[in-house]
Amino acid sequence: MPLYKSISINSQTTVKIWKIEESYDALFQPLNLKSQSLQRVLGMKSELHQRGFLSVRHLLHEFGYTDQDLYYDDHGKPHLKDGKHISITHSFTFSGVIVSDNEVGIDIEKQREKIEVIAHKFVDYEYNYLKSTDEDYINRLTVIWGIKESLYKLFATPGMLFKEHFLVIPFMLKDGETVAWIDYENKKYRYNTAFLEFEGFTCAYVVP
Structure with a gap:
């Protein structure tokens, strides 16, 4: 399946999501990868990682x-040669x-019960409005993780900690x-963020 979803956030910002149903060969064949990407x-x-990597190149398209327009800095943050800003997830x-x-x-996460086990590593302030007995506890935890991961990707600064340096203001899933x-x-830096759920996954992103 090609493009799964395209979200026009504003005139300068677009999100595109790909559902990876193709085989490795089907994804690989049409692409012209630079040597570093090929390596x-x-x-x-994991073939799952390979297909994720290749599907991102199709999203670039x-x-x-093309793959040639994308490069990474020393912190592993992706950039585009034309100066536009980009973030990638799979x-x-x-x-x-x-x-x-x-x-x-941007970040996409599968909604999984096991996030509850690691919640203490990335949740602090948010416990003021989260209760483990809430019906939507796992989904809201996943949103919080996705938002913090998106912010971390935006800043790409070693030493930042999800629990200590990032906080997410109270929200409901319907928001x-x-x-x-x-x-x-x-x-202190303030950011508007957005999130959506589909097929057991959560996508969160920072809204410029």
Whole structure:
């Protein structure tokens, strides 16, 4: 299946999501990968990761880019040669790309019970409005993780911690959006964020 979803956030920002149903060969065949990308994909042990990597290149094509237009900095953050901002994610059978004139971040996560086990590692302030008895506890935890992951990708600063430096303002799943803050090295940054759910997955992104 080609494009699964396209979301026009504003005139400068678009999110595109791919549902990965194709085989490795079907995804690989039409692409013209640069040598570093070829090395990376051939070195991946999991075919699921390979297909995720290749589907992102197809999403680039949907934006009018090729693999040659994408490069990574020393922190592993992706950039586009034309100066636009990009963030990339893939999880199991979905991948996503956000492109904007401004700094952005995106994350897709599968909704899984096991997130409850690691919640104490990334949730602090949010326990003020989250209860483990809530029916939507797992889904809201997944949103919080996705938002913090998106912010981390946007900043790409080693030393930032989800639990200590990021906080997500109270929200309900039906809201589809909330505000998040980064409090880091005596500076505070405010971000609008959005999220959506589909087929047992959550996608969260920072809205410029």
